[in-house]
Amino acid sequence: MADATVPVSHEPTAEETHLRHHFANSAQQTDASTLGMWTFLITEVLFFGGMFMAYAIYRATFPDAFASTSEYMNVILGGTNTAVLICSSLTMVLAVRAAQLSSRKGLILFLILTMIFGTIFLVIKGFEYTDKWREHLVPGFNFHYAPAQFEHNAQILFFLYFCMTGMHAVHMIVGLGLLTFLIVQAQRRVFNANYFAPVEMIGLYWHFVDIVWIFLFPLLYLIGHRT
Amino acid sequence: MATLAHHSAETEIEPVDYLNVEFGWKSWLLTTDHKRIAMLYLISITLMFFVGGAAAVAFRINLLEPEGIFAPETYNRLFSMHGIVMVFFFLVPSIPATLANFFIPIMIGAKDLAFPRVNLLSWYLYVIGAAFTMYAVLRGGVDTGWTFYTPYSSTYSNSYVLAAAFGVFTAGFSSILTGLNFIVTVHKMRAPGMTWSRLPLFVWSNYATGLIQVLGTPVLAITLLLLAFERIAKVGIFDPNIGGDPILFQHLFWFYSHPAVYIMILPGMGVISEIMACFSRKRVFGYNFVAFSSMAIAVLSFVVWGHHMFLTGESMYTGIAFSILSFLVAVPSAIKVFNWTATMYKGSVSFDTPMLYAFGFIGLFTIGGLTGLFLASLATDVATHGTYFIVAHFHYVMVGGMVMAFLGGVHFWWPKMTGRMYPEAWSKFAALIIFLGFNLTFFPQFILGYLGMPRRYHAYPPEFQMLNVLSTAGASVLGIGYLIPIVYMLWSLKYGPKAGNNPWGATGLEWKIQSPPTTFNFDETPIVTEEAYNYGEAEGVHG
Amino acid sequence: MSAHVPIPTLRALVSVWAALIVLTGTTVGVSFLELGEWNVVVALLIALFKASLVAWVFMGIRHSNAMTRLFCVAGLVWLCIMMFITFSDYTTRGWTYQAQPWSHPKAGGSH
Numbered sequence: 040m041a042d043a044t045v046p047v048s049h050e051p052t053a054e055e056t057h058l059r060h061h062f063a064n065s066a067q068q069t070d071a072s073t074l075g076m077w078t079f080l081i082t083e084v085l086f087f088g089g090m091f092m093a094y095a096i097y098r099a100t101f102p103d104a105f106a107s108t109s110e111y112m113n114v115i116l117g118g119t120n121t122a123v124l125i126c127s128s129l130t131m132v133l134a135v136r137a138a139q140l141s142s143r144k145g146l147i148l149f150l151i152l153t154m155i156f157g158t159i160f161l162v163i164k165g166f167e168y169t170d171k172w173r174e175h176l177v178p179g180f181n182f183h184y185a186p187a188q189f190e191h192n193a194q195i196l197f198f199l200y201f202c203m204t205g206m207h208a209v210h211m212i213v214g215l216g217l218l219t220f221l222i223v224q225a226q227r228r229v230f231n232a233n234y235f236a237p238v239e240m241i242g243l244y245w246h247f248v249d250i251v252w253i254f255l256f257p258l259l260y261l262i263g264h265r266t
Numbered sequence: 267m268a269t270l271a272h273h274s275a276e277t278e279i280e281p282v283d284y285l286n287v288e289f290g291w292k293s294w295l296l297t298t299d300h301k302r303i304a305m306l307y308l309i310s311i312t313l314m315f316f317v318g319g320a321a322a323v324a325f326r327i328n329l330l331e332p333e334g335i336f337a338p339e340t341y342n343r344l345f346s347m348h349g350i351v352m353v354f355f356f357l358v359p360s361i362p363a364t365l366a367n368f369f370i371p372i373m374i375g376a377k378d379l380a381f382p383r384v385n386l387l388s389w390y391l392y393v394i395g396a397a398f399t400m401y402a403v404l405r406g407g408v409d410t411g412w413t414f415y416t417p418y419s420s421t422y423s424n425s426y427v428l429a430a431a432f433g434v435f436t437a438g439f440s441s442i443l444t445g446l447n448f449i450v451t452v453h454k455m456r457a458p459g460m461t462w463s464r465l466p467l468f469v470w471s472n473y474a475t476g477l478i479q480v481l482g483t484p485v486l487a488i489t490l491l492l493l494a495f496e497r498i499a500k501v502g503i504f505d506p507n508i509g510g511d512p513i514l515f516q517h518l519f520w521f522y523s524h525p526a527v528y529i530m531i532l533p534g535m536g537v538i539s540e541i542m543a544c545f546s547r548k549r550v551f552g553y554n555f556v557a558f559s560s561m562a563i564a565v566l567s568f569v570v571w572g573h574h575m576f577l578t579g580e581s582m583y584t585g586i587a588f589s590i591l592s593f594l595v596a597v598p599s600a601i602k603v604f605n606w607t608a609t610m611y612k613g614s615v616s617f618d619t620p621m622l623y624a625f626g627f628i629g630l631f632t633i634g635g636l637t638g639l640f641l642a643s644l645a646t647d648v649a650t651h652g653t654y655f656i657v658a659h660f661h662y663v664m665v666g667g668m669v670m671a672f673l674g675g676v677h678f679w680w681p682k683m684t685g686r687m688y689p690e691a692w693s694k695f696a697a698l699i700i701f702l703g704f705n706l707t708f709f710p711q712f713i714l715g716y717l718g719m720p721r722r723y724h725a726y727p728p729e730f731q732m733l734n735v736l737s738t739a740g741a742s743v744l745g746i747g748y749l750i751p752i753v754y755m756l757w758s759l760k761y762g763p764k765a766g767n768n769p770w771g772a773t774g775l776e777w778k779i780q781s782p783p784t785t786f787n788f789d790e791t792p793i794v795t796e797e798a799y800n801y802g803e804a805e806g807v808h809g
Numbered sequence: 810m811s812a813h814v815p816i817p818t819l820r821a822l823v824s825v826w827a828a829l830i831v832l833t834g835t836t837v838g839v840s841f842l843e844l845g846e847w848n849v850v851v852a853l854l855i856a857l858f859k860a861s862l863v864a865w866v867f868m869g870i871r872h873s874n875a876m877t878r879l880f881c882v883a884g885l886v887w888l889c890i891m892m893f894i895t896f897s898d899y900t901t902r903g904w905t906y907q908a909q910p911w912s913h914p915k916a917g918g919s920h
Contacts, residue, residue: 060377060378060786061376061377061378061379061380061382061455061786062455063791067454067455070454071380071381071450071451071453071454071455073873073877074449074450074453074454074876074877074880075380075381075384075446075447075450077877077880077881078446078449078450078480078880079446080881080884081480081481081880081883081884081887082442082446082480082481082483082484082884083484083884084484084884084885084887084888085481085482085484085485085488085884085887085888085891086484086485086487086488087488088484088485088488088884088887088888088891088892089484089485089487089488089489089492089518090488090492091888091892092514092517092518092888092891092892092895093492093503093514093518095892095896096511096514096895096896096899097503097511099896099899100511100899114837118833118834118837121833122830122833125826125829125830125833126826128826128829128863128867129822129823129825129826129867131867132817132822132866132867133822136816136817136819136822139816140816178499178501179498179499179500179501180499191502191509192509194501195501195502195503195509195510198495198496198499198501198503199503202491202492202495206491239869242867242868243868246863246864246867246868247868249863250859250860250863250864253856253859253860253863254853254856254860256833256836256856257836257840257849257852257853257855257856258852258853261836261837261840261848261852262849453876481883481884481887485891513898514895517895517898521891521895568887568890568891569890569894571894572894572898579902580898580902581897581898581899581900581901581902581904582901582904583897583901583904584894584897584898584901584902587894587897
C-alpha cells in the first residue's frame, strides 16, 4: 500500500499490474512468480522421475517382456496424441503472445483452442484405456496376457503405463481447470501488456506437461517394434 | 491502520502489532501473514510433538520388563507412530515452518514471504495430513515403522497404512510449498543492500533446507503413491510376494528420506549460528565457510542414501561408494562445529538460556555426528545397523541436535514473537533437565546397541534390563523437561515482563523492529549497509 | 519485467511447432529400424531434443536469466543423480568376488 502512494510516472500503475502489497514493484512480483513456477516444475520433474526410474529398472530387468507389450500399444493413437499436445503447446504460447500484445480476443481464442486440444487428448486417452480394458490389459482388475511366459512381467509394464499416463492425465485435467480460470479472468479484462504473469505461468505448466508426454510416448509406445 | 496506531500512542494503549491487529478465529484461519501462520504451525507441531512423545513414553514403559508389558503388535504400532509423527509432523516442519517462517522475511527486510497464500495452504495441507495420520492412529495404528518398508507396508500390514501414508503424502506437499516459498523469497525479496554475503546464516541454512525439500520430497510423494497403487491393483512393484522389488522402494524412499534428515538438522544449525554470534558478541567465525557448508550438506545429502541399505541386499560395490560419500558429509558438518567453537574464542560469552541450548546442541550433535561415522563404515555398520546403536545415533542428532536447536531458537526469539520475556531461572532449569534427561535416555542405548540389543523388538534378554530401566527413567525426566517450557511459555504470554525491542542486544534486522512486529514488519523497506553479526567495538563492553 | 521480454515472432513459434511434429514422425519411424540397444538411445535423444525445443522457445528459456536456466537444469540433473546411483546398484549387484592372481590364495574364492 505504501508503494502505491509514490507512483513513478512512466511505470504502469500498481492497479494495472495487480501488484500485491508485499512486493516493491511489478518486476519483483513477476520475477518471483517465474522463479516459483520453475521451482514447482523441478518438483514435478522429480515426481514423475520416481516413476521413470521404476520404469527404467524394470525395463532393464525384463527387456523381453517389456518389448512384447509393444504390439498391444496403439502407436497411431499415441502418435496422434503427441501431435495434439504439440499443437496445444503452440496455441498456449500463442495465447501468451496475444496477452503480450494486449489482444484480449486473441488471448481468449487461443486459450479456448488450447482447451480443445487438451480435451481431444483426454478423449483419445479415454479410448485407449477402454481398449486396454477390452483387451484384458488392466493389471490387478482385468489382466490376461497372451504370451503366457511374460504374463507377470508384462503386467508391471502395464501397471507403470497406467500410473504414468494416469498421473499425466491428472495433470492435464488440472491444466484444463487452470485454463478455464484464465479464460474467465481474460473475460474480465484482468490481463494487459503489463500484466499477464498468470497466463505465462500456467503456460509454463502446460508446456511441462507436454514435455512429460514427449518422453512417455517413445518409452511406452515404441519399446519393441523392431522385434 | 498504521495511522490509527499513531493516534492512539498518546493514550498508553498497546501499539498495534501482528497479534492484536485483528481478533477472532477468522483472522487467524484465513490469515496470510507469515507471522500468524508461523504461530499456527507452532501450535500444531507442539501438539504433534506431544502425541509422538506420548507414544515414546508408552513404549519406553513397555521396555521396563525384558518380556515386555504390551502385546508385540501394540509395541510395533507405538514405535511406528512415534517415528511417523516425530519425523514427518514435528522434525521436518519444526524450525522451517515456525521460526524460519516467522523470521526469514524479517531478516531479509521483506514484508512477507513471496507467496503468502501458498504459505497458508501449506499449513492447511499439514493439518489435513496430520488429521489422516491421527485417524490411522485412532483406528488402530500402523506397524510398519516410520519407513513404510515393503512388505511390512503391503503384504503383512493392516489397512491403515494407506491412511497414514496419505497423511505423510499430504504433509510432504506442505513441506514442498514451504521450501519453494523460502527459495523464492530469499532470491527475490531481499531488501536493498541485503547481498548474499550479508544474509544471516539462519537464512542460508533454511535456503539450503528449501532446496532439499523441493528436490527430495516429490520422490517420497510418488513412492507412497506407487505403494498405494500397488496395494490397490495387487501388482508387484515393491512387494516381493507378488514379484516386486523391495530394494527399489528403499532406493526411492531413502532418496528423499536421507536428505530429509538434513531437512531436520540444517535449520537447527542455522539457529545455533545466530545464537552463537549473539551470545559471544562476535561475528560467526568463517562466515563464508559456514554458509557454504550448508549448501555442501544440501548437495551431498543426495548422494549418500545407500548407507541405509548396506544390509538389505544392495550391491557391495555401491555400498563402498556410499560409504565413502557418507564420510564426506562429515566435512561440512565438522566445519560448522569448529567454526561455532572458534566463534566463542575470545568472545564475550554469556550464558543465557538460548546459549545453554546451543551448548547442548554442539556437544550432542558432535556425539551424534561422530557415531554416524561408525555407521558409515561398512563393516561396523553390519554389526550395529540393526541395534540400538543406530537409535541412539539418530536421537543424538535429531533430539540432541534439532530439538535442542528448536528450543534454543524458541527461547531466543520468543521475546520478539510475543513481546514478553519468560522466567530466566525456570528456563535455565528446564534446559538443564532436558540435557540430563536426554543423556540418561539415549546414552544407555549406545551401550545397548554395542552389546547387541536389536532395535524394534518388544522384548529383550534379561541382562539388558538395567540399561533399559535407566533409559526409561531418562525418558521420564526428558518428558518432564519438555513440559516445563510449555507451562512457563504460556505463563509468560500474560505475565511475562515486556521484552523491549532488543533484549539480547543482538544485531540483525529482526531486532531493529518493534516486538512483536507489525503486520508488514517494516514501516519502510530497510536499506542494509553492513554485514551480518556486526558486533563492533561499541558492543565490546557488553557482558 | 515481463514487459521487457521480447515478443516472439509468429514465424519462430510455428517453425518450432513444425520441427516438433517432424521429430515426432521421426521417432516413430526410427522405432521400426533395427538398431538393437540404440533404439532407446535414439528415441531418448530425440525426446530430449524435442523437450529442449519446447523449453527453449515455448517456455522462454532463451530470454531467461542465468538463475532460471539453472533451475530448469537442476531438476534434470537431480533426476540423473537418482537414476545413476540406483543403476550403479542394480548393475553391480550380480558381481561376485573373484580371486585375482595378486590376492591371497586362502582369502579368495576357489576360482
